[in-house]
Amino acid sequence: MSTAEETGGENMPWGEVTPDAARRLLIAAVEAFAERGYHATTTRDIAGRAGMSPAALYIHYKTKEELLHKISTIGHTKALAILESAADGPGSAADRLVEAVRSFVVWHAGQATTARVVQYELDALGEEHRAEVVLLRRRCDAAVRRILSDGVDAGEFEVPDVSGTTLAVLSLCIDVARWFSLDGRWTPDEVGAMYADLVLRMVGAGAPGPQN
Amino acid sequence: MSTAEETGGENMPWGEVTPDAARRLLIAAVEAFAERGYHATTTRDIAGRAGMSPAALYIHYKTKEELLHKISTIGHTKALAILESAADGPGSAADRLVEAVRSFVVWHAGQATTARVVQYELDALGEEHRAEVVLLRRRCDAAVRRILSDGVDAGEFEVPDVSGTTLAVLSLCIDVARWFSLDGRWTPDEVGAMYADLVLRMVGAGAPGPQN
DNA sequence: GCTGGGGGTGAGCAAGCGCTTAGGGTTGGG
DNA sequence: CCCAACCCTAAGCGCTTGCTCACCCCCAGC
Numbered sequence: 324m325s326t327a328e329e330t331g332g333e334n335m336p337w338g339e340v341t342p343d344a345a346r347r348l349l350i351a352a353v354e355a356f357a358e359r360g361y362h363a364t365t366t367r368d369i370a371g372r373a374g375m376s377p378a379a380l381y382i383h384y385k386t387k388e389e390l391l392h393k394i395s396t397i398g399h400t401k402a403l404a405i406l407e408s409a410a411d412g413p414g415s416a417a418d419r420l421v422e423a424v425r426s427f428v429v430w431h432a433g434q435a436t437t438a439r440v441v442q443y444e445l446d447a448l449g450e451e452h453r454a455e456v457v458l459l460r461r462r463c464d465a466a467v468r469r470i471l472s473d474g475v476d477a478g479e480f481e482v483p484d485v486s487g488t489t490l491a492v493l494s495l496c497i498d499v500a501r502w503f504s505l506d507g508r509w510t511p512d513e514v515g516a517m518y519a520d521l522v523l524r525m526v527g528a529g530a531p532g533p534q535n
Numbered sequence: 536m537s538t539a540e541e542t543g544g545e546n547m548p549w550g551e552v553t554p555d556a557a558r559r560l561l562i563a564a565v566e567a568f569a570e571r572g573y574h575a576t577t578t579r580d581i582a583g584r585a586g587m588s589p590a591a592l593y594i595h596y597k598t599k600e601e602l603l604h605k606i607s608t609i610g611h612t613k614a615l616a617i618l619e620s621a622a623d624g625p626g627s628a629a630d631r632l633v634e635a636v637r638s639f640v641v642w643h644a645g646q647a648t649t650a651r652v653v654q655y656e657l658d659a660l661g662e663e664h665r666a667e668v669v670l671l672r673r674r675c676d677a678a679v680r681r682i683l684s685d686g687v688d689a690g691e692f693e694v695p696d697v698s699g700t701t702l703a704v705l706s707l708c709i710d711v712a713r714w715f716s717l718d719g720r721w722t723p724d725e726v727g728a729m730y731a732d733l734v735l736r737m738v739g740a741g742a743p744g745p746q747n
Numbered sequence: 748g749c750t751g752g753g754g755g756t757g758a759g760c761a762a763g764c765g766c767t768t769a770g771g772g773t774t775g776g777g
Numbered sequence: 778c779c780c781a782a783c784c785c786t787a788a789g790c791g792c793t794t795g796c797t798c799a800c801c802c803c804c805a806g807c
Contacts, residue, residue: 344784360658362574366765376786381766443655446572487721487729491707494714498706509699517699524736556754578795588756593796595754 336434339397345383347373352390357436361391361447391444392452398441399459403466405430410466416474417528423470424496424522425515431499432511438500467492474526481527492522548646551609557595559585564602569648573603573659603656604664610653611671615678617642622678628686629740635682636708636734637727643711644723650712679704686738693739704734 340346351372355364366387367377384390409423431438445453468489474480482488499514509517523529552558563584567576578599579589596602621635643650657665680701686692694700711726721729735741 360572360574362572363659365763367763375784377765378767378787379785382784387765447575483732484729487726488733490714491730491733494710495703495707498710502702502706514699517696518703520695521700521703521737524739524741525733527736527741529736529739554754577793579793589795590757590797591755599795 333401333430333434336437337397340393344373344375344379348375348380348383349390349393353394353437353440356391356394356440356444361440361444388447388449388452391440391447392449394437395441395445395448395452395456396459398437399456399463402427402430402438402441403459403463406463406466410469416470416477416479417523420470420474420526420528421519421523423467424492425519427496428499428518429511429515431496432503432509432514435500435503438497442497442500464489464493471526474528479528488525492525495522545613545642545646548649549609552605556585556587556591560587560592560595561602561605565606565649565652568603568606568652568656573652573656600659600661600664603652603659604661606649607653607657607660607664607668608671610649611668611675614639614642614650614653615671615675618675618678622681628682628689628691629735632682632686632738632740633731633735635679636704637731639708640711640730641723641727643708644715644721644726647712647715650709654709654712676701676705683738686740691740700737704737707734 337346337350340349348369352364352369355368355372358364359368364387366380369387369390370377370380373379380387380390384393405426406423409419409426412419412422414422431442445456448456468485471480471482471485471489471492475482475485496518499518503509503511503514520529549558549562552561560581564576564581567580567584570576571580576599578592581599581602582589582592585591592599592602596605617638618635621631621638624631624634626634643654657668660668680697683692683694683697683701683704687694687697708730711730715721715723715726732741
């Protein structure tokens with residue numbers, strides 16, 4: 324876990340999707356959805372990007388919405404794993420918060436294309452599929468809240484409103500996917516480090532001074 | 536300026552749009568775009584919400600995109616006025632930062648429907664119209680940056696990266712439009728106050744302790 | 748009471764949409 | 778050498794889209 328951080332900490336982002344043709348279609352869909360949004364993307368565009376005819380899509384996926392569902396589920400699962408791994412990891416609450424924010428932000432920056440779809444196309448999912456994904460989101464919220472509560476209990480943090488701060492921290496990190504890489508001014512690691520510092524300050528555990 | 540804060544500080548959000556029929560269409564479009572997104576909204580839906588036939592829309596607007604452009608321009612102008620008013624107002628850098636974040640967030644929460652369209656449907660605009668709006672966005676960025684720079688120069692703030700922190704502050708505030716009012720747990724004023732406090736902490740001017 | 752014109756409608760066009768179906772090329776087992 | 782299983786495509790179906798056009802209604806001015 325060192326050089327691959329630039330891709331958000333993943334070596335093979337969609338390695339779990341098989342067969343190969345299905346993966347190519349899914350990657351094409353991620354790019355198209357991220358660029359133009361779900362509703363503005365046509366199945367012909369997705370198939371075209373994958374080098375196939377429009378009909379080929381329906382051999383591997385029942386509908387266009389199933390593609391979004393698969394992308395959203397895999398993406399949210401990955402994001403949740405990052406947060407829970409940090410929340411349940413070793414170290415003080417401050418250590419865990421830094422690691423959570425850092426790795427979560429690195430993923431949203433390094434995998435900005437995927438993250439944009441995952442975070443901003445939720446409403447395009449059907450009723451049932453959206454409900455599934457909302458459950459994963461709640462667990463993301465719970466992981467961050469757990470760290471903040473622990474920090475408050477331990478006297479490490481000074482936070483007047485744990486729920487509100489949880490929301491603000493997640494909101495701040497998620498929005499990275501919207502603006503990242505408009506130019507190449509920062510690397511994912513740099514944004515991750517900066518945001519970890521900002522969030523530490525938000526919970527009253529910041530170190531105004533130490534970092535050069 | 537007291538009770539009307541719940542609507543984001545505006546008495547008559549679209550009062551500048553005339554004649555009446557054009558305003559009704561525009562308000563219908565804002566609601567539809569906010570609910571389903573620009574691309575998923577049909578001109579029939581907009582006209583229907585305004586109580587008119589599909590053809591009536593084209594008496595007042597040339598295209599569906601012109602509607603979005605009008606909404607986006609008016610909305611961004613309003614948001615920019617809020618930030619510049621705070622940035623160029625009286626008081627210390629900390630005072631101005633608090634006022635900027637507070638009023639900006641109150642608007643994004645109170646006018647969440649409008650703000651969602653303004654902040655998240657930018658890419659749906661045509662090339663030229665988007666370029667216009669991007670200029671307004673840059674001025675928003677400049678206003679916040681001005682406050683932060685002043686605070687650093689005056690020794691009030693301790694901020695390692697002014698550009699990055701400017702981005703983070705704006706990102707945090709803008710994202711309020713995405714999540715606000717999923718339930719009614721906070722009022723716009725409450726979110727505004729909480730966010731102003733969080734941002735003060737981010738710039739190293741927070742007061743961990745004072746507020747109960 | 749007639750009239751002219753601005754605000755509105757019903758019907759519909761061309762284009763593009765998600766998705767289906769009949770059929771063709773390639774490959775591995777007998 | 779055949780053939781069946783597997784992927785994929787060309788063509789196109791039924792529908793919806795943004796938008797247009799011929800027409801109508803209502804009301805102020807003479």
